[in-house]
Amino acid sequence: MDMDGSKRIFQRLGPSTSNENGGFSGNKQQKVCIHWRQGRCNRGNQCNFLHQELPNRGTQQGGMNNGGFPGNSKRPHGISDDDSARSGLRRNTNFNNKWGRQQSHNNSSNNINGSSSRVVVKTDKVCKYWVQGSCTFGDQCRFLHSWSTGDSFSLLSQLEGHQKDVTGIALPTGSDKLYTGSKDETVRVWDCQSGQCAGSITLGAEVGCMLSEGPWVFVGLANLVKAWNIQTNTELSLSGPVGLVYSLVAGSDLLMAGTQDGTILAWKFNITTNNFEPAASLQGHTLAVVTMVVGANRLYSGSMDSTIRVWSLETLQCLQTLSDHSNVVMSVLCWDQFLLSCSLDKTIKVWAATDSGKLEVTYTHNEQHGLLTLCGMHDAEAKPVLLCSCNDSVENCIRVYDLPSFLERGKIYSKDHVRTIQIGPPGFFFTGDGTGLVRVWQWVAQQTPTTM
Incomplete structure (x- = not known):
């Protein structure tokens, strides 16, 4: 998990009181820039549209949904070799075995609990612009730059x-x-x-x-x-x-x-x-x-x-x-x-x-x-x-x-x-x-x- 990159993304959420030379303007239209979403808006702070995701209806800015993630974030998606495979199946008299015994613990450990965490994880998807060799966001990209x-x-x-x-x-x-x-x-x-x-x-x-x-x-x-x-x-x-x-x-x-x-x-x-x-x-x-x-x-x-x-x-x-x-x-x-x-x-x-x-x-x-x-x-x-x-x-x-x-x-x-x-x-x-x-x-x- 790229914690630093996630924090930088989170810092872009919410309104800004800065003037047009120093950040978001209070006159921006309440609409998210489609080019920013695609990672290719080149207007930066001069863009007339928001460079942020709007909070979900019913969720306050910076609040948490039921999964423990920020309301405007996407939830990330949790043998043997040939010799042992040929050893075959033996009778098993104990069906109360340990298959999947830690799965529920694993799922809960991946959640970010408590409103104080306020960390947005990277989207669990490969960046299509990185695949094409044209992503300009580098480590700050919300998508994976890896296979x-x-x-x-x-x-x-x-x-x-x-x-x-x-x-x-x-x-x-x-x-x-x-x-x-x-x-x-x-x-x-x-x-x-x-x-x-x-x-x-x-x-x-x-x-x-x-x-x-x-x-x-x-x-x-x-x-x-x-x-x-x-x-x-x-x-x-x-x-x-x-x-x-x-x-x-x-x-x-x-x-x-x-x-x-x-x-x-x-x-x-x-x-x-x-x-x-x-x-x-x-x-x-x-x-x-x-x-x-x-x-x-x-x-x-x-x-x-x-x-x-x-x-x-x-x-x-x-x-x-x-x-x-x-x-x-x-x-x-x-x-x-x-x-x-x-x-x-x-x-x-x-x-x-x-x-x-x-x-x-x-x-x-x-x-x-x-x-x-x-x-x-x-x-x-x-x-x-x-x-x-x-x-x-x-x-x-x-x-x-x-x-x-x-x-x-x-x-x-x-x-x-x-x-x-x-x-x-x-x-x-x-x-x-x-x-x-x-x-x-x-x-x-x-x-x-x-x-x-």
Whole structure:
């Protein structure tokens, strides 16, 4: 929070007794200058309109509303790595756990209570003039001059080249190259050392998803899965899907694809033939399967039919159908003994196994907007963190939460929605947005105050 900048903004509120050479004139029209609101009025004290916000009706100048903020202010908008995700879900007999236990405390701590504080916080929105490189307010601007809030991560690099939504990011084992796929029908290959594009592959169809498993890179397309082995330069085409392949996952020596028609197809690699051979077709979902995760010898699949299905990887049979979401289940992930899921119904649900072995919701976290994707990882201090992308056309933000408390750590903003978040090498992660931009982020260790 820029306390100094906020105070300067607050000092502009209210009438002034100064003459026209020293400040506001008593003859100013009682109308707020639209150019000042946009941050570009160049008339300063000579402007005939107010350079201040008028107080809300029913609220005295300098008074407080119910939230503890000045009546004319806007209220600001509060896991595991791959190894722990694969550890799966264990039975949890104690549903009185600590999920979200500090959320209410966090919300209240962000409020400015008492009329004596009289501090206006910066608006929780990226300055569009700063984005264009033309904001003249600097630190005094009421809007953010940054693509993120919070001090535990920072933007390291931006990879520009895709023309449409980034739908997949893959970093194969033993490679110094990053692979990204897009709706612009290309896969781009980036050099991890220089950040430059090392090549582009035109596929002739939009990329629905991507997966890296060992030396393999898999790309989900319409009616097809492409497979590349970067060590042997092998290229394979796996047929069978009907419609676009929205999700890919590997587990128990199987490659599985969630398709547009609701079917989950499975292939097994045959060393003798050096090919992936069809192994099973899992039926049950009535609409497209858009997300999958493997844990505890189980496959969890989320669908546009608003359900999550639990499958045994031994028998490939459906063990349970979870129907607590009321809209598309966009993302699922495993953390410790829990399953986490997010949906366009504006909730993140935490599932745990009961004594009977069935999954039930043990905590629900509510958001103001639908959720697009979840990604769990550890920060620079090895603390579990959850990143969730919101379906918000205004902010286009990723919310960063501590687990299991759901205390907000910060936000990441983009020019368009983020559908892809991918864990990178230790200390790094990647995001891909609707403009085609891929960003590289780095976790930053918290500074510990030193005592003399």
